[in-house]
Amino acid sequence: MTTATITRAPLPGPYLLWLAGTQAGLLGDAALYFALGWAASAHGGGAAGLVLTAITVPRTVLVLLGGAVADRFGARRVMLVGDAVMLAATATLAVAVGVRGAPLRLLVAAAAVIGTVDAFYLPASGSMPRRLVPVDRLPRALALRQAGGQSAVLLGAPMGGLLVTVGGLAGAAVADAVSFGVVLLVLLRVRTRQDAPGPAAPSGLLSEAASGVRLALRDPLLRAALLLTGAAAGALLPVVSLLGPLLARTHGWAAGTAGLVTAGQAAGMLTVAGSVGWRGALPRTGVGAATGLCTASVGITLLALSPVPVVAVAGSTVIGVGSGLFACHLGPLVLGGAPTSHLSRVQALLTLVQSVALVLFNGLLGLFADVAGAALPTLLCACASGVAGLAALATPALRRA
Template sequence: MTTTTGAPAPVALPRPYLFWLAGVQAGLLGDAALYFALGWAASAHGGGAAGLVLTAITVPRTALVLLGGAVADRFGARRVMLVGDTVMLVATGALALVAADRGTPLWLLVAAAAVIGTVDAFHLPASGSMPRRLVPADRLPRALALRQAGGQSAVLLGAPLGGLLVAAGGLSGAALADAASFGVVLLVLLRVRPREEEGPSGPREGLLREAASGVRLALADPLLRAALLLTGAAAGALLPVVSLLGPLLARAHGWAAGTAGLVSAGQAAGVLAVAGLVVRRGGLPRAGVGAAAGLCAASAGTALLALAGEPAVAVAGSTVAGLGSGLFACHLGPLVLTGAPHSHLSRVQALLTLVQSLALVLANALLGLLADAAGATLPTLLCALATATAGLTALATPALRRA
């Protein structure tokens, strides 16, 4: 007779989820490459044009995302994703053809960006709800951690891949690669069917009313309300640190671009390390406490980054911030998905996306102005303070502390 010691091996994630996630990963990598190519092409028209292209993505995504969540809950997340991926397959194919024939005029870049932003508004809430539709609740932390790791990997690899594609075939080459990735996603979606594919039965209201009901539900539920507020605080205080303030700090110290890239890589490595650990071992028993602890750890890393006088210290600070960010994301995501009723899964995900987007846009603008007026160190320290305050507030919030 043999005996085993130690903790039992975690139960494997469902095959349909892993199959779906592989398709999602292909799509994310193609999207990241195309975003780089669009930004590169827009930069040839000047800074104002580059900002216009980014705005053309952000505005429809933000304006329509609540409606997109209501559509996914009514008609089914899988159906919405199938339609969205089909539209993007056609759009990226058309972009490749037009770019090959006419180059990269500004109107083409803005039109492509507007299509991307509009499709994202419907696709993101549907995609965000799929883990809950494919994975039992007890395995959600590991499932979402694996998705987090995949998304972070796509961000890291997307820009270099986009650079290679642009060098080889210009914007047309990157668009063709993204079209191929959407073809992969479509093939995967045709094979994967969630347990509850149809939208809810019963009397239906108008889509705008249904979108508003998702907001009311989230605001009335103590756990969802606290989680959304915490998400907004984290998006505003954490996300700008590496993307906006890190490069400004590097320039203030006279460091080279390669050093700034190492700071960004440290943050990504921290997120990936935590996501990998959660995939292997599972999340903490109290997810709310884990999310709060993640914010507190990220605060310490951000403060270290702000006060760093040497590149090695800055990289260490960004890595600690990444570890905290990963701990936060891997524990808050399952709370939101399991806290939302099945009838409102996509609408709650849409509200989560909206909160993150609005907080990030506002924070980037304010922190950028403050950095111009007082240097990058002060806004980075303020981000550390805001993150610590959010983490401590979460620990003091019963709905989160007991979750």
């Protein structure tokens, strides 16, 4: 099993070019997601939930197949097809909105296309750093990607709001179409070391998808890393997005204050991602990931017990630091530990584990908050995060990685 080490060697030019194109795509996607949600909210809360579900369901159901397709036919080829499909889809959406407005069925159809393409695109995209970067530079490469993703989250919603104000949903769709065009041009120039399709498998794509699951179950490091990812997704991700706003409403804080809490988490993650991108990761990536969960546990506790907004923002910043440590160390651990024949399938499993855990725990924590208030489920998330971190430190495969 390969492990990442700290290195100051420069990142390859093709990776930096691909990362720049990906960043343009992420900004366009974030703007369109905001615009879709805004347009759906005009039809009511149930309609908005239906649009989000139309993205999530095909992405979750098809992601393992998407990983097998990317490993079989080449990640770059799958991404080229995905970008071309989304370029056509977003351009068609812009025209349709201009002609017919934004009826609910059009929004649901657009969301279903996005979710279906994501199921194939995300595993392929997730494997690209390993295909473009030597394994000893993976921590820095993935940290830069993490920073870019957080920047897109911070800038995407305001940009989407501006686009909706100026040009409506059609304007946001046009902007996203342009971003897909940029990514498509970048991909045409980037070549990976593994562009050739994989060997034919007589058992078919479904069997290849299942082989990725069997690999993860057999491999002690991948199995432990995926379990830890599920625990982190369930304990960390709902805190700022779901429980933070509920805590703010409980204290009677304004929406702007709740936004500062979310910004604190993003700032913490960006700080860690920038540091790892510049200086490299800890020598033991498993210990770094476990430390991140334990750090996040402290921040979640601060957020749950915060009597004033400044403490809540400080807590969310600590959560961001812990989340950044976890993501910047676990990502290289999983990607560096996967065999080259199964890179996209392992990324598909990572996406599936996160999606399932998030859907499950968002629902349970929301119901629990309705019954017991927001503070208690937030404290439970703090306990779960800390226990997961300590369990990771006690797991030999993770501790020694």
